[in-house]
Amino acid sequence: MSETIESIGEQGLLQLVQQFCPAGVVGDDAAVLPVVADESLVVTTDVLVDRVHFSDRTTPAHSVGWRAIAANLSDLAAMGATPLGVTVGLGLPGDTTVAWVEGLYQGMSDCLAKFGGTIVGGDLVRSSVRTISITAFGQVKPGDVMRRSGAQVGDVIVVTGFHGNSRAGLELLLKPELGSHTELVLAHQYPRPRFDIANKLWGIAHACMDSSDGLADAVLQICRSSQVGAVLDQSQLPIDPVLSKIFPEQSKQWCLYGGEDFELVLCLPENAVPAGCLAIGRIVDGQTVVLMNEFGEAKTLRLDHGFQHFST
Amino acid sequence: MSETIESIGEQGLLQLVQQFCPAGVVGDDAAVLPVVADESLVVTTDVLVDRVHFSDRTTPAHSVGWRAIAANLSDLAAMGATPLGVTVGLGLPGDTTVAWVEGLYQGMSDCLAKFGGTIVGGDLVRSSVRTISITAFGQVKPGDVMRRSGAQVGDVIVVTGFHGNSRAGLELLLKPELGSHTELVLAHQYPRPRFDIANKLWGIAHACMDSSDGLADAVLQICRSSQVGAVLDQSQLPIDPVLSKIFPEQSKQWCLYGGEDFELVLCLPENAVPAGCLAIGRIVDGQTVVLMNEFGEAKTLRLDHGFQHFST
Numbered sequence: 209m210s211e212t213i214e215s216i217g218e219q220g221l222l223q224l225v226q227q228f229c230p231a232g233v234v235g236d237d238a239a240v241l242p243v244v245a246d247e248s249l250v251v252t253t254d255v256l257v258d259r260v261h262f263s264d265r266t267t268p269a270h271s272v273g274w275r276a277i278a279a280n281l282s283d284l285a286a287m288g289a290t291p292l293g294v295t296v297g298l299g300l301p302g303d304t305t306v307a308w309v310e311g312l313y314q315g316m317s318d319c320l321a322k323f324g325g326t327i328v329g330g331d332l333v334r335s336s337v338r339t340i341s342i343t344a345f346g347q348v349k350p351g352d353v354m355r356r357s358g359a360q361v362g363d364v365i366v367v368t369g370f371h372g373n374s375r376a377g378l379e380l381l382l383k384p385e386l387g388s389h390t391e392l393v394l395a396h397q398y399p400r401p402r403f404d405i406a407n408k409l410w411g412i413a414h415a416c417m418d419s420s421d422g423l424a425d426a427v428l429q430i431c432r433s434s435q436v437g438a439v440l441d442q443s444q445l446p447i448d449p450v451l452s453k454i455f456p457e458q459s460k461q462w463c464l465y466g467g468e469d470f471e472l473v474l475c476l477p478e479n480a481v482p483a484g485c486l487a488i489g490r491i492v493d494g495q496t497v498v499l500m501n502e503f504g505e506a507k508t509l510r511l512d513h514g515f516q517h518f519s520t
Numbered sequence: 521m522s523e524t525i526e527s528i529g530e531q532g533l534l535q536l537v538q539q540f541c542p543a544g545v546v547g548d549d550a551a552v553l554p555v556v557a558d559e560s561l562v563v564t565t566d567v568l569v570d571r572v573h574f575s576d577r578t579t580p581a582h583s584v585g586w587r588a589i590a591a592n593l594s595d596l597a598a599m600g601a602t603p604l605g606v607t608v609g610l611g612l613p614g615d616t617t618v619a620w621v622e623g624l625y626q627g628m629s630d631c632l633a634k635f636g637g638t639i640v641g642g643d644l645v646r647s648s649v650r651t652i653s654i655t656a657f658g659q660v661k662p663g664d665v666m667r668r669s670g671a672q673v674g675d676v677i678v679v680t681g682f683h684g685n686s687r688a689g690l691e692l693l694l695k696p697e698l699g700s701h702t703e704l705v706l707a708h709q710y711p712r713p714r715f716d717i718a719n720k721l722w723g724i725a726h727a728c729m730d731s732s733d734g735l736a737d738a739v740l741q742i743c744r745s746s747q748v749g750a751v752l753d754q755s756q757l758p759i760d761p762v763l764s765k766i767f768p769e770q771s772k773q774w775c776l777y778g779g780e781d782f783e784l785v786l787c788l789p790e791n792a793v794p795a796g797c798l799a800i801g802r803i804v805d806g807q808t809v810v811l812m813n814e815f816g817e818a819k820t821l822r823l824d825h826g827f828q829h830f831s832t
Contacts, residue, residue, distance in 0.1 A: 235745060236667050237595040237730055238564035240660070245557040251640060252550035253655060255609035257647045283549040297567035297609070297653045328563055331653075335569045341609045341643075341653035343565060348552070355548050418549055433547060 213309060214302035221332055224306065228313040229327045239328040241292060247347040252283035258338035266381040269308040271397035272340070273315025279420060280344035281323050282401040282470040286418040288354040288410055289346030290403075291325030296342055299335030312340070323401055354409065354416035359434035359475035359491045363414055366485040368402045368471045370448035371423045375466025376455055391450055399470040406472060408482055415475040424464040424509045426473040427489075428497050434475075437494030440509075442501045446486045464499075464509070525621060526614035533644055536618065540625040541639045551640040553604060559659040562601035566591050570650035578693040581620045583709040584652070585627025591732060592656035593635050594713040594782040598730040600666040600722055601658035602715075603637035608654055611647030624652070635713055666721065666728035671746035671787035671803045675726055678797040680714045680783045682760035683735045687778025688767050703762055711782040718784060720794055727787040736776040736821045738785040739801075740809050746787075749806030752821075754813045758783075758798045776811075776821070 213221050226234055233239050243249065254276065256262055262272045277294065284291055296316065300309070313327075320326055325344065377396025380386050401418075409416070415434055419426045423446070431438050442460075451459045475491055498506035525533050538546055545551050555561065566588065568574055574584045589606065596603055608628065612621070625639075632638055637656065689708025692698050713730075721728070727746055731738045735758070743750050759775045767774065787803055801812075810818040 235669070237598040238562045238601065238656075238658075240599065240662075240665055241561040241563065242662075243555055243559075243561045247555075249553045249555045249561065249604075249657070250550045251553065251605070251607060251655075251657070253607040253609050253641050253643050253653075255611055255643045255645045255647075255651070255653060257611055257645055257651075260646055286549040287552065289550065292561070293563070295563055295565040295655050297565050297655075299567055299569055299651055329565055331565050331567045333567045333569055334572055335567075335649060335651065337648050339567070339569075339611055339647065339651050339653075341565075341567060341651075343563075343607050343609075343655035344550075345561070345563065345657070346550075350552075350554075353552055357547070 210305040210307055212302060213300060213304050213306060216306055221309065224309060225313060225330065225332065228317050233328050241328060244347050246349065248350050248353065250284055250287050250289035250346040250348055251343065252280055253341070253343040254279050256340040266378060267397055269311025270315035273312040274319045274398055276340050276342050277316045277319040278399045278401050278470060280342045281319070281325070282418045282420060284344055284346040285401045285403045285406040286354065286416050286472055287348060288352045288406055288416070289348040291323060292345045292347055293325045293328035294320070294342055294344045296327055296330040296340070298330065298332050299337070299339035300332070301336055301338065302334065304338060323403055352410035354413050356415055356417050356430045356433035359415035359430050359436050361436055361491055361493050363475040363491040364478050364481055364487050365427065365438060365440070365489045365491060366474050366476065366481055366487050367419070367423065367446050368405045368485055369469070370446050370451065371419060371469045371471060372451050372459055372462035372466045373448050374399060374468040375462040376451050389450065389454060392454070395469065399468065401470060402472045405482055405484065409474065412480050413474045413476045417473050419469050419471045419473050420467060422465045422467040423473065425511060428509060428511050430473065430475060431497050437492045438489055438497045439492055440489035440497065440499045442499050444486070444488050446488060522617040522619055524614060525612060525616050525618060528618055533621070536621060537625060537642065537644065540629050545640050553640060556659050558661065560662050560665065562596055562599050562658045562660055563655065564592055564595035565653070565655040568652040578690060579709055581623025582627035585624040586631045586710055588652050588654050589628045589631040590711045590713050590782060592654045593631070593637070594730045594732060596656055596658040597713045597715045597718040598666065598728050598784055599660060600664045600718055600728070601660040603635060603656060603658045605637045605640035606632065606654055606656045608639055608642040608652070610642065610644050611649070611651035612644070613648055613650065614646065616650065635715055664722035666725050668727055668729050668742045668745035671727035671742050671748050673748055673803055673805050675787040675803040676790050676793055676799050677739065677750060677752070677801045677803060678786050678788065678793055678799050679731070679735065679758050680717045680797055681781070682758050682763065683731060683781045683783060684763050684771055684774035684778045685760050686711060686780040687774040688763050701762065701766055704766070707781065711780065713782060714784045717794055717796065721786065724792045725786045725788045729785050731781050731783045731785050732779060734777045734779040735785065737823060740821060740823050742785065742787060743809050749804045750801055750809045751804055752801035752809065752811045754811050756798070756800050758800060
């Protein structure tokens with residue numbers, strides 16, 4: 209049997225975890241961090257619960273850690289911010305293995321090393337269910353903040369990548385009999401916050417949101433915040449050819465509603481579309497978001513994740 | 521039966537919670553906050569789990585919320601920081617009542633209104649056990665940071681108030697047959713972070729820590745960080761006369777090891793002891809923390825919460 213956190217005790221667990229924190233940051237009641245003088249602070253938080261947001265069936269510990277950090281960093285990227293650090297609150301049952309905790313922290317550290325920030329604080333408590341609570345901090349120049357509320361009529365709506373692959377990866381992990389497709393599985397287990405594109409859009413994008421809750425949700429939230437409507441072109445939905453091939457029946461649904469792709473959805477002037485982004489539609493007057501097919505028929509998209517009937 | 525969060529749904533719950541956040545802060549992927557240019561960021565986090573850190577037997581929802589915020593603000597106070605805001609991550613079973621969630625947020629809001637800061641972000645997720653994860657952040661001038669590691673030989677060790685009352689209050693709540701003593705119950709349910717004293721000690725205190733894990737723990741942690749020893753005077757232990765009277769046998773133990781009083785333990789020069797603080801001992805050379813009685817006999821205090829044998 210693997211060694212458990214109960215067997216190494218609270219001090220042993222603390223020592224293990226502190227290996228993943230920079231020297232000098234831990235050891236006081238709170239962490240002290242320098243900040244860039246002329247920038248605003250950006251703060252976001254996520255709670256992940258075992259068997260709700262991750263599971264041993266689909267996500268090894270390293271992936272759980274990576275995803276937990278990536279989800280929060282993706283929120284910072286969507287605001288135009290650069291990461292400073294994160295705090296990690298962990299609730300763990302006593303029979304959690306030491307190997308799982310090590311894997312979790314290694315996954316968090318690897319994601320932070322790749323995209324920026326360090327673990328600057330945390331709390332370890334006993335709980336009947338594994339719970340991971342991350343708060344991420346970043347900074348951004350006040351003029352570079354990207355919000356949901358700035359979309360303008362005429363803006364092009366673009367995304368930074370394919371959607372639906374994460375949902376497809378989850379399906380493959382839950383149903384091994386469907387075979388293995390590494391690209392899709394990695395999309396689920398190791399999403400990448402899109403700082404590479406976000407950091408080129410300071411002062412350019414009118415509105416931005418990450419697609420953690422799905423592409424349709426992001427477009428709807430942006431439109432609601434900006435008090436505009438949108439027309440999405442069904443033929444331009446950002447569906448990976450690999451996804452269409454393996455899941456032809458589900459690909460459209462998962463592209464729109466799958467979630468957890470952690471790409472960015474951006475609204476910007478047509479002449480400002482960055483390389484590598486895919487245009488999927490336009491911001492229009494009104495309050496509805498519609499998906500237009502090749503025959504000019506429009507479906508209204510809603511937040512409740514259901515298609516409405518066609519209305520031409 | 522009371523209305524549950526399951527019955528009002530995710531949107532209903534979000535609307536309820538957002539009433540307690542300042543307008544304009546929520547609605548994006550992350551909150552954006554202005555910071556004071558020449559100050560450092562101070563960050564702390566705590567996770568509280570039902571039946572580990574709170575319970576319906578001892579803490580109504582309002583008190584759970586107040587305590588969760590007070591514990592984090594106390595960490596900021598101990599660093600010399602001024603609160604900016606908090607994020608609140610909540611994991612809740614579907615049968616949690618709406619009244620409980622409202623009480624929790626009202627308690628958090630009341631504590632923040634009293635001591636500073638607002639709720640600037642959060643996450644609401646489903647969990648099998650009620651879990652509250654708070655991250656608090658504040659700011660402090662780099663030269664005003666109070667750490668654990670600065671205690672100097674000759675410093676007076678002072679505390680900002682009595683210790684043991686919170687533990688006694690818990691006992692009274694768990695054993696109603698012992699009677700009611702409002703002062704002790706309030707010490708447990710409504711602790712107060714000591715910004716009133718912390719804010720007078722910028723640049724004066726050599727070392728500081730809050731006593732959330734008990735008075736003995738705080739002195740031991742300060743001594744370990746500062747590589748010094750301490751002699752505490754048993755006759756000067758900060759025991760409330762009310763506590764001595766009601767719990768004569770337990771008062772000393774609870775004063776040293778009870779925890780959750782959220783007072784400050786400070787080491788500073790003799791001529792700098794602030795009004796309202798109680799001197800309990802001195803920093804000395806060495807590595808041990810001893811409790812000296814009226815006969816000059818010394819007990820060594822240890823982190824494992826047990827008294828060692830007398831060694832004169």
